[in-house]
Amino acid sequence: MSTRLLGRVWRFFKSKELAVLLITCITASSVMGMLISQPDKVFTSWWFIGISGAFIINLTSCTLSQVIKARRVWKSSEPGHLSIWALIVIHVGLIIIVLGGFISAGFKMTGYMTVMEGEVRTETQEEYDVLKKAPLFGIIGNSGYGIGLQKQQRILDREGKVDYIVSEIILLEGDRVILKESVEEGKPLIYKGLGFYEHNAGFAPLVTIEDSNGNMIYKGFIFMETVNGQPENYYQRRNFTVPGRNIKLDMRFYPDMVIEAGQVKTQKYSLGNPGLEINVTQDGLKMEKGIIKMGEKINFEGNSLSFDEVRHWIGLEIIYDPGAGVLFTGCLITAIGLCFLWSGKKSLHWWT
Amino acid sequence: MTSIKIQLIMFWASVGFCFGGTVLFISGLIFKREPFVKYGTVFAYLAFIPLTAGLINRWVQTGHFPYWGVYEVLMSYAWGALFFYVVVQFLKPGLRIAGTLVLPVVMLMVGIAVMSSVEMKEIPRTFFTYWLGIHILFAKLSYGSVIISAALSIAYLFKSKQQKRGVVNPLLARLPQVEKIDNWNYQFIAFAFVMLGIMIASGAVWAYKAWGRYWGWDPIETWALISWLIYGLILHLRVTMGWRGRRASWLAVFAFILVIFSFFGIPLVYPSIHEHLKYTVGLSRGLFGNGGQA
Incomplete structure (x- = not known):
């Protein structure tokens, strides 16, 4: 590929006009997704993923372009370089967030399994009542250890209705208990990357x-x-x-x-x-x-x-999501960028 | 006197002051009298006091920050919007006129809230987390800045149109130059964008901790994302294509309507918001395998 063509591709992908177009497309698609009865049809469609992919390329190119610009400002000792770097950090954070979303979409595993008091079920493919496998299922899941419900307690509220349910879950290797923990809504059990969430009970x-x-x-x-x-x-x-x-x-x-x-x-x-x-x-x-x-x-x-x-x-929802950590790291980086942005005197105006 | 009675008296008092303030602001604009606007601001302060007292009373009564059920949610949003306005107009007196939009909105919210059920409901345990506190705090802040931004946009649209005609309402004339209003608008839009972003992110962390999923394309989540994208779009249109002034103001008004719809309209359109999906299979197992056949 010639240098001239490469230059044109680079200019196309780093253009802010393209960013505006892609944000408009994502917004319009999201609105459309909410107006139809099956939003999943939009959000998992090839064209929505395509637009999101183009957006991440555009975002990365814009950020790289900003880095080049920021280095020039840094060398020329112009004031306001902190704000420029802050904007770069924010955009890097956004890239990581979108990447995290992509990783989740491709690698998230979810399963569902009911366990009754006194019984032990095994964490194997066949034992799941519902399973949406992911590429890493063979490494993270399908481990073969036992899952048991030892005891369940219903905590009632002032009106006598169930406030929350505490279930004592045990994990076993053979007959040996390797982990014993209380699980309740909002308090999952995490073991070797797998999260066991209370989904329902009865x-x-x-x-x-x-x-x-x-x-x-x-x-x-x-x-x-x-x-x-x-x-x-x-x-x-x-x-x-x-x-x-x-x-x-x-x-x-x-x-x-x-x-x-x-x-x-x-x-x-x-x-x-x-x-x-x-x-x-x-x-x-x-x-x-x-x-x-x-x-x-x-x-x-x-x-x-x-x-x-x-x-x-x-009913336990068993989840492995390698994208979540990446996404939250992106959120943290974006938040750090925002803190720096507000500390910079030139604020958002340098770009305009 | 019961807590509920105290709250209702406080909230109705607040509605009354908001109504008085709204009349004063609108009269100020129609009759071109500056003192009316000043008194309108005083009414905003007067409305804020009983609203705060009522909210604290509810907090004490329930033992949690009022954010559960229509009554509490509307009341706390109204409080957030009024608080934001009071602080902003204190720091920038030139923005006092924003009360023309803020006060009727607050009055409507408090009015609807007092007419809804005041019943105390138990909050599910998953809602007792500091992430939810962060989520709610930033939702209120975003809502406040969105209202101010919309008010500034409307002020810009009126003032710029009147300037073209050559006859400007004296009250609008007392506002800063349209360029300044536009710049303030830009700052509030940027603030709303950041607050909405933090609100969405903290909600995602909370959902992940509670249910193992940070995003579920739930209607409320998605409409919040759409609002955030629109504000992002306004910012990018400004810096890349120079969309300022009237176009930016119209967009900000549109975004405000969208945010109002996201916050309050969605629960009316979609009946099962934020409801965890249910599995319907795998609900029976016999003792002897083979589906329980003996």
Whole structure:
């Protein structure tokens, strides 16, 4: 490539007019992304990534051009060079922020795993309930250590609702506990680069279904979903199909069940007097509807359904994001640049 | 007297003073009387006192800085805007006229707030972090500078137009030269740009600590980013293409409308802002493997 052509490319990419055009394009695309029903279609599209890529090249070229200009000012001992360097630092910070965003987009791994009290799941690809792998998953994740929930406690607020949930998580190598830490919303467990964040939590009653001869049809913990309801949250599982049968269960779980004036409700949100409201459907026909306390059973079509135990569970979001640190470093550098900018007498005017 | 009653009295008093101040500012402009503007500023001070007292009372009542729910959020933003105005006009008396925009905006916010639910709600634990404090502080500062910048822009647009006609309202004539107003506007835009940037960055750090993601293209996040980009664009247009004066002022007014929409309009348009996405799979497991079949 000739020097002349290189010069033209350099001038094109370092031009501030291009910067204005690209900022306009990014702004317009973001507005468009917010106006359509699926914003991800815009923000993950090739053209949006292309504009962002062009922006980072432009930003880098502009910054390099500023460095050249700043060196000239420095040599000529003109006043205001601190402000010039401050602007350079700010732009370097912005470049690092955008780079951090790109690294996150390419290398961030996210997974989801539910763990019930007393059970141990392993951090392997197959054990994740949901997994969005990333190029470094084989190095950072898939380590094979065990993840267990030892205990869970619900801390209630003044109104008796759940304020926050504390889950004691253990990590195991074989039978050996290598780490034990409390996890709560906003307080993750970090181990070997992986962050374990509380995503959701709930109750899992143990339901047993037997036929008239006492043969077991089903026995398992059924995870209740927490539903944000008005005036308060509740726990339910709808349309749970008993494996291999045409039996469907609609359940609502009450951690501390009371019946007042014919209304079933929970007195408090921690375990007290657990109860289950069940609707059983077989082959599309309603078979039985009932409310049972722990240890009780209901009968339908010669079968029996009992509720014998309840355990807590936690849904962990497992995240590895190498771009986050880079991005926050960029933020810090930008902030330092801003401090220097305000300390410079010429402030923003040198550039105009 | 209950805390709520005290707050409502304080806030209504503040609304009253803001109303009085607004009438004085507008009258000053219409009847071209300088003393009206001075009295308008006095009313701004008078509005600030009960607003601050009410806010402190709410703080004591709830045990946290008022930032939760429509009542508290609007009230604290109104306080931030009024505080910013009081400080700015104290440091630069020439900017007193900005009260013509600031006071009605504050009056509207406090008015809407007192008519909304005053119920005290429990704050989720993730909101108890100093990062959130930083986030909120810079949001208030950005909001204050955005209002002042818009007020300056409107003043510039009126004054420059009247100058062209050759007849300038005496009050606007008392303002500094249009070039000076334009320069102040530029400084407030730069300040708003920086404050918005810090607000977005601190929000990102907080989200990362709480949920492991610093950015989720959430409507509020994205509209805040769009506002920040617009202010960045105004600054770059000024330094690269010389967009000053009327064009810069129109852009600043547009950016102000956008910021207002980002702060207060988004919750009306998008119902699930800042709500963590839910997974819907992997919710049952049997004791005996194979999906729980015995």
